Amino acid sequence: MRIGELAKRAGTSTRTLRYYEARGLLPARRAANGHRTYDEDDLRLLREIRTLRDFGFELEETRPFVECLRAGHPAGDSCPASLAVYRRKLAELDDLIGRLADVRDQVARQLAGAEEAAGEAAAPRCAMTP
Amino acid sequence: MRIGELAKRAGTSTRTLRYYEARGLLPARRAANGHRTYDEDDLRLLREIRTLRDFGFELEETRPFVECLRAGHPAGDSCPASLAVYRRKLAELDDLIGRLADVRDQVARQLAGAEEAAGEAAAPRCAMTP
């Protein structure tokens, strides 16, 4: 399988595959004419990468999963290094979600206060609004 | 007040202030020698910007607030355009937090599953662990 087909089957671009190769994440064998050659295992590795990236993992964070698969394990997360990344990511997510929730509440309060102020301005204090 | 003092009082850098000026967000008057000159109102505007940026607002999103203050309103969020930004930001935050929560749960499930698999591998099925 050449780069174009792999890209299509994984729903990504050839540029992305070349980028991954440059990063040492998904090296390719070469055909006699210099064209990159991939097999079904490479597709599995690539899908692992793409899935993790869809989850918001940085490219480097997918490396343990890829190496785990390449080492022959049934799943990318069958290795301790992968679990460590999971845990770190979980902590990061909890932290981030917590901070965003705080911000969300602050913004909500600001909005409520500003809307109220605007309302009072429109209908001056103690107006007899029915 | 010159740029260095304003930066210090707002807890930011002169580079940032020049950047804001280049963006048309915080224009400065000039002294005879060409030095930028700011007053207390500029400090208020700058603090408004910084507060919003700390909340994760993009620079452009702070513009309505700044213009609102500059128009003479008591608060940056006293204008409809500012309220619109608040509402948009609130929706964005809710959406983002929701998606992150989904990802968090997916990662947690993956982690749990992988830990269980690792545990079973260490202590093969039906081991008599006391």
Next chain:
DNA sequence: CCTTGCCTTGACGTCGGCGTCAACGCATAC
């Protein structure tokens, strides 16, 4: 022979919000 379509490498562009020089001017303090 020529077009089409795949592939190759190389290199610059993108996005935001600045950081970090470089090279210079002007003013006060010593």
Next chain:
DNA sequence: GTATGCGTTGACGCCGACGTCAAGGCAAGG
């Protein structure tokens, strides 16, 4: 005079994960 410390403009660097050209090679089909 000169060292210090402020200011000025201009321009490149950074971060990640690619997108997007450019220029060229090689094979099959009409």
